[in-house]
Amino acid sequence: METMNNSKQHAALLCSPGMGHLIPILELAKQLVAHQNFTVTIFVVSSQTSHAESQLLNSTPTNPQLWHVVQLPPPDISGLVDPDDAVVTILAMMMREVRHAFRSALLGMEVCPTMLIVDLFGTESLPVAEELGISKFVYVPSNAWFLSLMVYCPVLDVEVKGDFVHQKEPIQIPGCRSILPHLDLVDTLSVRAHKEYLDFVEIISSGVSKGDAILVNIWEDLEPKTLAALRDEKLLGRYTKVPVYPIGPLIRPTESSGSRGKVFDWLDKQPNESVIYLSLGSGGTLPYEQMTEMAWGLELSKQRFVWVIRKPTQTADGAFFTGGSGNGGDEDSPSKYLPKGFLERTKDVGLVIPLWAPQVDILAHPSVGGFLSHCGWNSTLESISNGVPMIAWPLYAEQRMNSTLLTEEFGVAVRSKIPPWKKVVEREEIEEMVRKIMGEKEGFAMRDRVRKLKTRGAKALEKGGSSYNALSQFAKHGELRCMKFADGRK
CATH class of the missing domain: 3.40.50.2000 (Glycogen Phosphorylase B;)
Incomplete structure (x- = not known):
């Protein structure tokens, strides 16, 4: 196993299928390489059905010395899900079944990763990081209000009686904007008896706050009230229990050269x-x-x-x-x-x-x-x-x-x-x-x-901006902790 010097870290990123997950993972990887002196390996569980996803993966340049993409073959879950199951259920099952292949791929790396970063559906692979003695993080490529719902959802699951969609009053989240069941509610949480509800609550309960920190794709002053609630131990901070780092807006860059059609x-x-x-x-x-x-x-x-x-x-x-x-x-x-x-x-x-x-x-x-x-x-x-x-x-x-x-x-x-x-x-x-x-x-x-x-978001990403600083603070969590890695490969 190759060891890393003190100036460079290596992050392993696990991405579930879909453009909504793939784009922010790729852009986070670019930021880590360009500004935080990282090398990265991105593990992608490809759906092999999306034209846009395939095109993005095929057009993504790689530099083996700095970063590269490894496509994990999607597991066969045909006997585990029904044809009419919701996307949440399909993704949850796919990421659950790919864990062993991902662990093997991780152990097969020549370079010891200093951290593992997973998206929302990859949280069930966080124990692999625990096993190998490396830092672990959850990247929620959405906004802080959605994160607040996820953090508080296990409490709501117990306290709210009946289906969420039938609630007459707004659903309260400490320190945050309330959710109107008829207008704002995530459709996955509408009916308790649906399989997608159970899968979503399980993902949230087992993963979001189980990392060393949570990354979110916004900047500090876009949702200051909600971020404050997520950090306040008297409000949502008692459920997050880990730092929340707003590191956005991370989006695809524009293409600037050549005829574009x-x-x-x-x-x-x-x-x-x-x-x-x-x-x-x-x-x-x-x-x-x-x-x-x-x-x-x-x-x-x-x-x-x-x-x-x-x-x-x-x-x-x-x-x-x-x-x-x-x-x-x-x-x-x-x-x-x-x-x-x-x-x-x-x-x-x-x-x-x-x-x-x-x-x-x-x-x-x-x-x-x-x-x-x-x-x-x-x-x-x-x-x-x-x-x-x-x-x-x-x-x-x-x-x-x-x-x-x-x-x-x-x-x-x-x-x-x-x-x-x-x-x-x-x-x-x-x-x-x-x-x-x-x-x-x-x-x-x-x-x-x-x-x-637009102006505020751009300034947040500049050197000295809130998102740039948050990413730097996050990077400090990735101390070299590879002692168990070599043992895990044996």
Whole structure:
């Protein structure tokens, strides 16, 4: 086994499948290498179904002397889950079953890791770090309000009677914004009898606060009240029991060189802040009726647009897309499921892009002035970091909480009067929201607020900024503790 010198540490990062986990893990690795004198090995459990995930992994440059990516084959869980199980259940089972393969891969490393960093679904591998005598950390690539819910969830699981979704009063979290069951509640926690509820509570109870510290992808003054509660032993600090380090906003960088294709050729010809970008992330899709209303709302708004689109579901609400990238055949063509004549009528004002687009580069383009987003935290930070206000269109997971933060706390987004998972949002309301963020007085005010957040987030990452300092403090936890590592390999 090779030993490390006193000036360099080696971190092993474990990432569960999905772009929402992969992007922040990759960006954290880059920060550790660039600014904290680390070398890193990223262990990725690939889903092997997501086009965006595969493209990101294949395009990620590696430097064997500084960092590299190891793809762990996904375990066969076909006999352990049902076809209609929720994504949370599938991910939890996948990460549970990959533990032995991960432990073997970790022991096979030539260099002793000084720390293990896992994402939320990788927490069941924290005992491996204990066994090998290395530091261990949990990275929650979301906001502090969501972290507060996770930290306090085991208490709520005992104290709240009945299903969370049926609670009449707001759900209270000490020192934090309360959660409205009908509007903010993470869908995984809605019904106790559902398997996903049990899996989520088990993950939280067994892992979030079991590391030496918790990392969160925000910066200090974005959610100061919630961070204070997480650190206060009279409030949530009694449950976290470990330091919480806000190290964000960590997002994908933009590509700055070379020709970038049709969408950018088209954007280059549009006026500044005149285009609204629509995307529901790498895994979101709409039901057919809602997609029809979305198309008509866009057309009625007469606003320039770039719309990343995939085939609609047959369900009544938004769904998580798990069927891969599509085969690019005729059945995947937007003309098959958009309103008749829509593409022809809007050809001079908009672009429809099937399946995937380079989101960060589009949001960074000067002609983009608005973003209809599913409110995944990666997309949220990408929008804020580019000074782009949003239409919040949450679908699943903590996106409902993110939507409330964006609209009620930060004031940089609008949302429909009734959540899109409860009823179809009609074209007239979509038209109104598009016009509001793109051209009306309220939209200009939101644009001013999001630009201020952009500036504050950028300063936090600079040397001497709050996130830069937090990452430095976190790095000090990674002292060389490899004594058990050699024994574990025998």
